Amino acid sequence: EQTGKSGYDHFMLKEIHEQPTALRQCLSGRVDELSGSVTVEELDDIQTPETVQLVACGTSYHASLYAASLLRDAGIPANAYLASEYATSTPPIPDGTLVVGITQSGETADTLSALRAARSRGAETLALTNVVGSTASRECDHVLYIRAGPEIGVAATKTFTSQLVGVNLLVERLVGQSGGGTRELVAALRNLPGQIQTVLDESNAAEIVEEYGDCSSFFFIGRGLHFPVALEGALKFKEITYEHAEGFAAGELKHGPLALVTAETPVFAVVTGDDERARKTIGNVKEVEARDAPVVVVTDGQSDAERYADAVIEIPETNGRMAPLLANVQLQLVAYHMAKRMGRSIDKPRNLAKSVTVE
Numbered sequence: 121e122q123t124g125k126s127g128y129d130h131f132m133l134k135e136i137h138e139q140p141t142a143l144r145q146c147l148s149g150r151v152d153e154l155s156g157s158v159t160v161e162e163l164d165d166i167q168t169p170e171t172v173q174l175v176a177c178g179t180s181y182h183a184s185l186y187a188a189s190l191l192r193d194a195g196i197p198a199n200a201y202l203a204s205e206y207a208t209s210t211p212p213i214p215d216g217t218l219v220v221g222i223t224q225s226g227e228t229a230d231t232l233s234a235l236r237a238a239r240s241r242g243a244e245t246l247a248l249t250n251v252v253g254s255t256a257s258r259e260c261d262h263v264l265y266i267r268a269g270p271e272i273g274v275a276a277t278k279t280f281t282s283q284l285v286g287v288n289l290l291v292e293r294l295v296g297q298s299g300g301g302t303r304e305l306v307a308a309l310r311n312l313p314g315q316i317q318t319v320l321d322e323s324n325a326a327e328i329v330e331e332y333g334d335c336s337s338f339f340f341i342g343r344g345l346h347f348p349v350a351l352e353g354a355l356k357f358k359e360i361t362y363e364h365a366e367g368f369a370a371g372e373l374k375h376g377p378l379a380l381v382t383a384e385t386p387v388f389a390v391v392t393g394d395d396e397r398a399r400k401t402i403g404n405v406k407e408v409e410a411r412d413a414p415v416v417v418v419t420d421g422q423s424d425a426e427r428y429a430d431a432v433i434e435i436p437e438t439n440g441r442m443a444p445l446l447a448n449v450q451l452q453l454v455a456y457h458m459a460k461r462m463g464r465s466i467d468k469p470r471n472l473a474k475s476v477t478v479e
């Protein structure tokens with residue numbers, strides 16, 4: 121087993137470090153910088169849908185939230201559903217709806233059930249998956265492979281990042297390509313593996329967590345496309361440290377969760393760019409700072425968020441669609457280093473399974 125880890129202490133750390141390679145595989149032959157275009161061979165015959173419904177569980181649900189947001193920004197009504205809820209209470213499916221199941225394994229029972237419910241109501245379905253020949257890939261009308269390679273660690277890392285890149289390819293393919301926008305996106309996608317490598321080489325996550333070893337509640341906040349990253353940061357953290365962690369939409373903090381914030385609850389805030397969204401999140405950072413919470417800002421340094429932080433985790437500047445991916449890699453490292461410090465069973469956390477085949 122040690123050989124399989126290529127010298128890393130855990131599969132999770134190995135897989136975190138495999139992300140640049142995984143993304144190059146995912147992008148290979150699909151993005152062309154010269155023409156600024158995206159081609160997904162598997163989806164040659166797909167039509168632009170009227171609406172999109174996304175179904176998924178766990179980490180993949182966070183990828184669905186990101187996808188729904190991108191689709192809505194591109195003018196396609198889209199909603200993300202927890203697969204277990206969708207299967208239990210299937211929403212109306214208008215004509216022209218594409219139902220997308222995001223599942224790295226392609227075998228999660230809840231997601232398969234949701235996709236079957238959609239199919240039985242006549243919807244067109246698509247699986248975004250890592251596993252060739254998986255049940256989801258066989259049962260859906262279309263499939264887009266994320267090509268992340270095998271993932272052994274129970275906590276999903278490289279498959280999540282690859283899902284987000286796969287979602288970007290899917291959205292470009294579905295909405296048709298809009299000249300300058302696609303060209304900029306293609307350039308950002310091509311830069312992404314190198315930028316993730318920079319994050320991996322320079323991350324200070326291991327030092328940051330040293331400060332917070334005595335805390336037992338951790339919060340993660342983000343706005344817009346950083347909201348799914350906040351949820352994922354918290355999920356990863358609780359899965360492998362067994363400490364209480366929750367992710368919130370930054371603006372929602374004041375509507376309840378703020379009651380939990382004290383000097384003993386570190387808050388990780390993702391703030392990139394320097395726009396209205398960043399300014400609003402900084403407003404939320406000030407709210408927790410005023411309650412004496414230790415604040416760790418994950419930022420590209422464009423705003424003055426650092427002024428309100430006790431600690432800063434930096435990411436390189438990039439396109440607004442890619443920044444969440446870079447921030448997420450830092451939060452993967454935060455979770456990993458905290459769990460390692462606590463001596464947890466990182467690759468096989470208690471009570472969890474890599475793929476859950478019961479509903």
Ligand code: G6P
Nearest residue numbers: 178179180223224225228276473
């Ligand atoms: C399990 C795993 C999670 C994963 C979820 C969905 O609960 O522990 O890490 O996100 O299943 O898996 P899928 O294969 O459908 O993406």
